[in-house]
Amino acid sequence: MATIELLSPAGGVVGNAVPLAKxxxxxxxxxxxxxxxSKSGTRPFLDRVEELLRREHSVSRVIRYDKNAAxxxxxxxxxxxxxxxxxxxxNGIAD
Amino acid sequence: MTEEFRGLYGIVTxxxxxxxxxxxxxxxxxxxVPNPVMRxxxxxxxxxxxxxxxxxxxxGAGARPSAGGxxxxxxGAGARPSAGGFGGPFEAPQExxxxxxxxxxxxxxxxxxxxxxxTDGLPIxxxxxxxxxxxxxxxxxxxxASLGPMPPRWAHATIAKLAVNSVMAGCRPEYFPVIVxxxxxxxxxxxxxYGIQGTTNPATPVLIVNGPIAREIGINARxxxxxxxxxxxxxxxxxxxxxxxxxxxGVPQQADKSTLGNPAKYTCCFAENEADSPxxxxxVERGFEAATSTVTAFGGAAPANIIEKSxxxxxxxxxxxxxxxxxxxxxxxxxxxxxxxxxxEHASIAARQSFDKARVRQTLFEHxxxxxxxxxxxxxxxLAVWRSNCIEEADGRRTLRIAExxxxxxIVVAGGAGNHSASIPGWYSRSVTLPITRADGAPVxxxxxxxxx
Numbered sequence: 117m118a119t120i121e122l123l124s125p126a127g128g129v130v131g132n133a134v135p136l137a138k139x140x141x142x143x144x145x146x147x148x149x150x151x152x153x154s155k156s157g158t159r160p161f162l163d164r165v166e167e168l169l170r171r172e173h174s175v176s177r178v179i180r181y182d183k184n185a186a187x188x189x190x191x192x193x194x195x196x197x198x199x200x201x202x203x204x205x206x207n208g209i210a211d
Numbered sequence: 212m213t214e215e216f217r218g219l220y221g222i223v224t225x226x227x228x229x230x231x232x233x234x235x236x237x238x239x240x241x242x243x244v245p246n247p248v249m250r251x252x253x254x255x256x257x258x259x260x261x262x263x264x265x266x267x268x269x270x271g272a273g274a275r276p277s278a279g280g281x282x283x284x285x286x287g288a289g290a291r292p293s294a295g296g297f298g299g300p301f302e303a304p305q306e307x308x309x310x311x312x313x314x315x316x317x318x319x320x321x322x323x324x325x326x327x328x329x330t331d332g333l334p335i336x337x338x339x340x341x342x343x344x345x346x347x348x349x350x351x352x353x354x355x356a357s358l359g360p361m362p363p364r365w366a367h368a369t370i371a372k373l374a375v376n377s378v379m380a381g382c383r384p385e386y387f388p389v390i391v392x393x394x395x396x397x398x399x400x401x402x403x404x405y406g407i408q409g410t411t412n413p414a415t416p417v418l419i420v421n422g423p424i425a426r427e428i429g430i431n432a433r434x435x436x437x438x439x440x441x442x443x444x445x446x447x448x449x450x451x452x453x454x455x456x457x458x459x460x461g462v463p464q465q466a467d468k469s470t471l472g473n474p475a476k477y478t479c480c481f482a483e484n485e486a487d488s489p490x491x492x493x494x495v496e497r498g499f500e501a502a503t504s505t506v507t508a509f510g511g512a513a514p515a516n517i518i519e520k521s522x523x524x525x526x527x528x529x530x531x532x533x534x535x536x537x538x539x540x541x542x543x544x545x546x547x548x549x550x551x552x553x554x555x556e557h558a559s560i561a562a563r564q565s566f567d568k569a570r571v572r573q574t575l576f577e578h579x580x581x582x583x584x585x586x587x588x589x590x591x592x593x594l595a596v597w598r599s600n601c602i603e604e605a606d607g608r609r610t611l612r613i614a615e616x617x618x619x620x621x622i623v624v625a626g627g628a629g630n631h632s633a634s635i636p637g638w639y640s641r642s643v644t645l646p647i648t649r650a651d652g653a654p655v656x657x658x659x660x661x662x663x664x
Contacts, residue, residue: 120315123308123338125329125375127366127458133228139266148264154596156589157241157249164253165260173261184596185545187406187639204264210216210468211241211411 140203143173149202151181151190158208165206181205213239218465219363219409226365226460235259308354308371310340324379329457331449331477335379346374349387349661351650358391359398362405364460368394372458373450380450385428385658386443389480389506390450392647393418396508397451401641407510408461412541413473414638416451417511417550418480419623421494422504424647424658425482432482434627437475437514448478473513481625487555488624489562496568497644503654504647509550509621510640512541514633519557524564527557528571532578535613535620535634538585542613544597546637549613551575554626568622576617583609 140146148169150162162180169175179201181194198205212220214236224232235256241249261267313323320337324330336342347354347370354371361368370391377390397404397416407414420430431441439445461467469476485492494505517534521527535542535549542549553561553571561571580603583591594602594611601612614620621642626632646654655661 118315119312120320120337121340122311122313122320123340123343123371123375124311125308125324125338125372125379125453125457126327127361127364127368127372127460129226129364129366136229136232139264141266143261143265155242156593157244157246160246160249161237161241161253164250165257168253168257172257182596184599185639187410187412187545188403189405206260206264208212210212210219210409211239 143169143175143204145174145176146203147177147179147201148175149179149181149198149205151198151205151207152183153186153208154183155186155208155211162208213237213241215239216468219468222460222466223363226363233263235263308369308375328462329453330379331452331456336381338375338378342378343371343374345384346377346382346387347371348663349384349658350374350391351661351663352391358394361398361455361459363408363466364458366458366460368398368454368458373454376453376457377450380453381442381446382450383428383442386447388647388655388658388661389420389424389428389447392506392645393447393451393508394454396506396643396645399643402508402510402643403640404459406639408455408459409466409468410638411468411470412638413469413471413476413512414510414541414640415473415476415479417475417509417635418448418451419493419507419509420480420482420504421485421492421507423502423656424504427657430480430482432484432625436481436625437479437633444480445478448480452476452478475513483623484555484625489558490568490624493621493623494644499644499646502656505644506647507642507644509548509635509642510638511550511635512638514552514635517632517634518630519632520630522560524561524566527560528574529578531632532575535575536579536581538581541636541638543581543586543611544594545639546613547639547641548619548621548637550621550623550635550637552626552633552635553622553624554629554632555624556628556630557632558624571622572617572620575620576612576614579613580610581613583611
């Protein structure tokens with residue numbers, strides 16, 4: 117069988133490593149951010165998550181962040197505020 | 212996120228070095244279900260959300276799917292990759308490109324490349340080292356140079372990889388400077404390639420080439436320009452799609468979540484018909500010299516043809532505006548810009564009545580509105596969030612403008628004889644126009660200036 121040498125078109129993914137946010141031990145007394153990507157359905161879902169966080173997990177505060185476009189990145193100011201003001205951020209992504 | 216998006220999420224987290232980054236999944240869909248159902252869906256996943264958000268799962272071994280549908284292995288949620296995007300943590304590419312040994316048979320080569328997910332389903336030209344070298348001869352950047360990581364896999368778009376894909380697409384070597392410039396354009400942040408690759412929308416890069424190089428390499432600006440028959444149009448657009456697939460990882464049904472796709476996702480590249488346009492071409496409008504050649508990348512949906520037989524500019528533009536303001540189109544929901552490809556006959560009707568491009572744009576902006584009575588309450592609720600600055604109320608009637616400002620309507624003149632124009636609705640994407648240049652940034656008048664011979 118005759119063979120031929122070809123070049124691969126595939127791009128290599130090379131050694132990316134994004135660090136993770138530090139975890140908290142428990143949510144009690146913590147400030148929790150809820151980031152809504154603005155897909156329909158996300159708001160009522162997160163409304164219920166907020167209720168349950170307050171009632172069953174005794175968080176001190178819930179801060180809501182609402183993007184106004186699902187397919188655009190959250191604005192830097194929103195991420196900066198969430199980083200500054202929250203202990204934990206829960207992010208609804210995609211559909 | 213919903214179960215449907217597991218694949219895309221896995222591709223992104225893997226390329227960010229966190230292949231096991233846990234997430235909580237809910238059933239798909241979420242957009243079309245009633246709000247009370249979405250409330251109920253929070254309850255079964257609540258414990259999984261809390262576990263991921265805390266140290267509860269740190270050190271946990273292996274996947275432990277729970278009733279809530281979590282895929283948690285070890286802790287992790289909400290990390291911010293780097294300031295302002297994903298620019299930071301990527302290493303430079305190590306080698307030019309790896310070699311494959313394949314049976315020397317066209318069908319065997321095609322089968323191998325297709326099985327790897329490296330084609331668009333159409334036959335390819337085998338990327339031999341010789342053919343790739345011929346392509347590279349039309350670029351004065353080093354083959355190992357990277358134009359940047361490409362989402363959502365964030366692999367490097369090196370010049371060598373672009374050349375391999377261009378050969379596969381059937382490009383002639385002299386097309387390569389257009390491809391390199393197009394890739395630079397789609398990698399600009401404002402183009403939002405990350406979104407275009409993953410969205411359920413049919414959006415895709417639409418490439419418009421201006422200036423002498425479009426004519427030099429034979430990019431069709433006249434009849435049937437969105438159709439078949441022209442190698443430069445067909446293969447340059449195809450090369451961009453292959454690059455988005457093999458480098459960016461936008462594999463259909465995995466990372467590319469488009470519900471229906473769109474034939475323009477195979478290829479979409481054309482030149483402005485500068486010779487038959489009564490106005491300054493797009494690149495001159497955007498501040499480039501007429502003798503500079505540019506590539507504009509516009510993120511949009513499929514072209515929608517507009518037949519218009521009026522004899523006056525006012526009537527004609529009113530119809531075109533209505534055709535651009537169709538309920539259910541991207542222009543209703545999310546076009547940051549919209550493209551109008553005005554046929555030369557339509558452009559000449561406008562020009563004869565002293566309409567310049569700015570006046571055409573302003574007229575379209577005024578007329579292109581969708582009355583709220585043409586859309587249901589669900590759409591109105593979404594638009595109140597997504598397009599609040601485009602909603603107007605006058606005489607007790609609410610209408611939606613399709614653009615925030617006239618400048619968001621991008622106009623090019625292209626096509627052949629006939630009473631046709633085309634509306635290409637945009638998406639969450641801003642068009643990017645870049646000059647075709649040497650490595651030092653100086654524009655070239657001919658692709659021959661880039662050859663290394």
